[in-house]
Amino acid sequence: MNQSLSLPSWMLWLLGLFLLGFVLLAVYSVKRTNGIRRSFFASPYTLWMVLFTIVPCVLIAYYALTDANGAFTLDNFRNFWDSNYSVNQLYTQMGPEYEVLIQRGTVNIGILVYSLWMALLCTIICLVLGYPAAYFMADRNIKIGSILVVLFIIPMWMNFLLRTIAWMTLLEDQGLINTLLKSLGFHSVQLMYNDRAVLLGMVYNFLPFMVFPIYTSLTKMDSKLLEAAQDLGANHLHTFWRVTAPLSLPGVISGITMVFMPSVTTFFIPRILGGGNTMMFGDLIENRFLTEGNWNLGSALSLIMMVLILISLSVLRKADPEGEGGGMI
Amino acid sequence: MRNRLICTLLLLLVMVLPSAGLAEGVVNVFNWEDYISQDALDLFTEETGITVNYMNFTTNEDMLVKVRNSPSSFDVVFPSDYCIERMIHEDLLSPIDFANVPNLQYIDHNLLNPSYDPTGEYSVPYMWGTVGILYNTTLVASPVTSWSVLFDQQYQNNVFMMDSIRDCLGVALKYLGYSMNTRDPLELNAAKDLLIKQKKDGIVKAYQVDETKDKMVAGEAALALVWSGDAQYAIDLNPDLAYVVPDEGSNIWVDGMVIPKAAKNKANAELFIDFMSRPDVAQMNCNEIWYSTPNVAAIELMGDEYRDNLTMNPTQEIVDRCEFFLDIQDFIQIYNTMWLEIKSA
Numbered sequence: 273m274n275q276s277l278s279l280p281s282w283m284l285w286l287l288g289l290f291l292l293g294f295v296l297l298a299v300y301s302v303k304r305t306n307g308i309r310r311s312f313f314a315s316p317y318t319l320w321m322v323l324f325t326i327v328p329c330v331l332i333a334y335y336a337l338t339d340a341n342g343a344f345t346l347d348n349f350r351n352f353w354d355s356n357y358s359v360n361q362l363y364t365q366m367g368p369e370y371e372v373l374i375q376r377g378t379v380n381i382g383i384l385v386y387s388l389w390m391a392l393l394c395t396i397i398c399l400v401l402g403y404p405a406a407y408f409m410a411d412r413n414i415k416i417g418s419i420l421v422v423l424f425i426i427p428m429w430m431n432f433l434l435r436t437i438a439w440m441t442l443l444e445d446q447g448l449i450n451t452l453l454k455s456l457g458f459h460s461v462q463l464m465y466n467d468r469a470v471l472l473g474m475v476y477n478f479l480p481f482m483v484f485p486i487y488t489s490l491t492k493m494d495s496k497l498l499e500a501a502q503d504l505g506a507n508h509l510h511t512f513w514r515v516t517a518p519l520s521l522p523g524v525i526s527g528i529t530m531v532f533m534p535s536v537t538t539f540f541i542p543r544i545l546g547g548g549n550t551m552m553f554g555d556l557i558e559n560r561f562l563t564e565g566n567w568n569l570g571s572a573l574s575l576i577m578m579v580l581i582l583i584s585l586s587v588l589r590k591a592d593p594e595g596e597g598g599g600m601i
Numbered sequence: 602m603r604n605r606l607i608c609t610l611l612l613l614l615v616m617v618l619p620s621a622g623l624a625e626g627v628v629n630v631f632n633w634e635d636y637i638s639q640d641a642l643d644l645f646t647e648e649t650g651i652t653v654n655y656m657n658f659t660t661n662e663d664m665l666v667k668v669r670n671s672p673s674s675f676d677v678v679f680p681s682d683y684c685i686e687r688m689i690h691e692d693l694l695s696p697i698d699f700a701n702v703p704n705l706q707y708i709d710h711n712l713l714n715p716s717y718d719p720t721g722e723y724s725v726p727y728m729w730g731t732v733g734i735l736y737n738t739t740l741v742a743s744p745v746t747s748w749s750v751l752f753d754q755q756y757q758n759n760v761f762m763m764d765s766i767r768d769c770l771g772v773a774l775k776y777l778g779y780s781m782n783t784r785d786p787l788e789l790n791a792a793k794d795l796l797i798k799q800k801k802d803g804i805v806k807a808y809q810v811d812e813t814k815d816k817m818v819a820g821e822a823a824l825a826l827v828w829s830g831d832a833q834y835a836i837d838l839n840p841d842l843a844y845v846v847p848d849e850g851s852n853i854w855v856d857g858m859v860i861p862k863a864a865k866n867k868a869n870a871e872l873f874i875d876f877m878s879r880p881d882v883a884q885m886n887c888n889e890i891w892y893s894t895p896n897v898a899a900i901e902l903m904g905d906e907y908r909d910n911l912t913m914n915p916t917q918e919i920v921d922r923c924e925f926f927l928d929i930q931d932f933i934q935i936y937n938t939m940w941l942e943i944k945s946a
Contacts, residue, residue: 355941
């Protein structure tokens with residue numbers, strides 16, 4: 273465990289070379305066109321992206337493929353598949369009486385499956401709640417639509433950690449809801465410290481990410497299409513099914529992506545609303561980094577997460593090739 | 602009550618900003634959450650003109666990872682015994698120049714050459730305490746004497762466990778009659794099975810650390826695994842609560858003040874340690890956080906109220922049945938693996 277986490281010096285050289293190359297390229301592009309090209313104005317952002325997106329990804333990949341001493345290894349991925357992989361080797365070394373303890377550990381896989389399941393539930397609930405809400409808000413005949421949009425946005429001005437902690441005060445056994453129930457003569461109910469509370473926290477936090485892309489695609493829709501459909505004899509249900517729904521599909525896909533991605537990597541909510549009784553993949557990665565100090569395994573888990581997200585993104589892109597859903601991803 | 606938590610979170614957000622001071626007149630302190638008197642910190646700045654950058658951690662393990670990764674960010678750190686041992690072993694600490702810490706004379710001499718720091722060069726004791734059960738006497742009928750209540754089906758959904766590897770597994774080991782520092786995977790496996798059964802039986806309400814004391818005051822659960830100071834804090838706010846160190850024995854610990862080898866402001870760090878060892882300041886801290894102080898002169902200042910309090914000043918008989926955590930070195934890998942199995946069960 274006595275690991276040194278400083279980077280090898282060649283990484284720093286590589287980073288320096290990279291930045292130098294970038295600057296030279298920028299200068300060259302200015303020279304070649306005898307003036308500043310429009311793309312040059314993108315360079316501050318490009319630099320930002322290189323420093324804070326690409327370099328970290330390279331670092332994650334580096335840590336994931338090395339051990340504590342910086343040597344190449346695939347053990348981190350073996351440890352992902354079998355969470356007891358390392359300790360099993362210890363048991364083997366310690367002697368035959370400990371061989372009874374050797375078995376495959378399913379901690380990482382179990383938490384991943386649980387996270388995917390929770391994210392799926394969260395996405396479905398958000399879609400069921402969010403679509404009618406967006407549909408309602410986008411209706412031009414409803415005056416309060418724009419007020420509702422503002423009401424949806426206001427809570428997002430607050431940090432999500434604080435909003436989640438505020439839920440605690442409501443849901444606790446001695447919290448507001450239960451106090452109210454008891455004063456009305458009902459039994460108190462256990463609202464916190466379980467999966468349902470975690471799911472509630474997730475839906476609460478991610479619902480706007482479902483509503484807004486759908487809302488955007490609905491408001492972008494040409495209302496003449498609806499009139500045309502009705503002129504041609506379609507009733508309301510038919511119009512919705514044949515015109516509105518297909519045209520809002522890009523928004524729905526964008527919404528699903530924007531809810532599902534952060535849901536899978538949720539952390540903190542299980543600890544606060546679930547009382548730490550369950551762990552999600554985000555918590556697991558956090559634990560590997562901060563509690564165990566095992567950056568290599570933590571990076572391997574992050575890498576696996578990123579690959580899973582890339583795969584699902586490309587699947588969703590297939591369904592929405594023009595990226596019309598507000599272009600938010 | 603919630604304010605404390607929110608404040609802490611805000612503090613954590615601020616912590617993310619690069620705050621480690623390079624300038625003179627700064628000391629970067631890394632301490633446990635809710636573990637010092639703000640008045641004492643203000644007084645330190647007032648008397649010395651040194652600005653305190655105060656940062657928090659929740660468990661020893663979290664602290665160790667942060668100090669390993671950026672040792673130069675901290676000038677004074679407050680680890681527990683076994684972690685000090687670990688840090689000495691990893692060569693992370695710098696010896697303290699005791700010429701700059703004259704107030705060391707007030708510290709209990711029995712604690713100056715402890716097993717975790719045999720030469721006594723690296724640490725100055727700050728507080729000590731025990732691990733035990735905080736329970737609500739209106740919800741638990743008979744006086745608690747054994748760890749067995751934590752595994753009793755009767756208290757379904759009524760127990761807060763501590764979200765801390767060594768404490769949780771240590772208690773299960775102790776209940777089974779093993780040492781809290783075991784290096785026998787079979788014993789550890791038995792403790793793991795016990796904790797998984799406790800969870801599957803629905804006895805555990807939540808695993809948490811800093812939230813527990815306020816929730817116990819509010820009556821959210823009947824029993825909780827806590828540190829003695831948190832217990833005293835809660836008892837002070839809710840007289841229905843009581844604290845006990847079970848008969849099977851428990852963990853006794855000392856948190857020391859240490860200076861990382863890479864500290865940028867060593868002189869200020871020594872000044873800070875000396876200040877915290879001053880009897881009146883030790884008393885301020887003790888009155889605020891309710892842990893036991895190793896400062897003999899401070900105990901005299903506090904008088905009977907402190908001496909008669911069994912939570913803060915346990916009898917020799919209680920102390921004798923407790924054991925220190927030792928650094929288990931690479932064996933921690935097995936503890937970590939088993940802990941995740943419990944948490945994800």
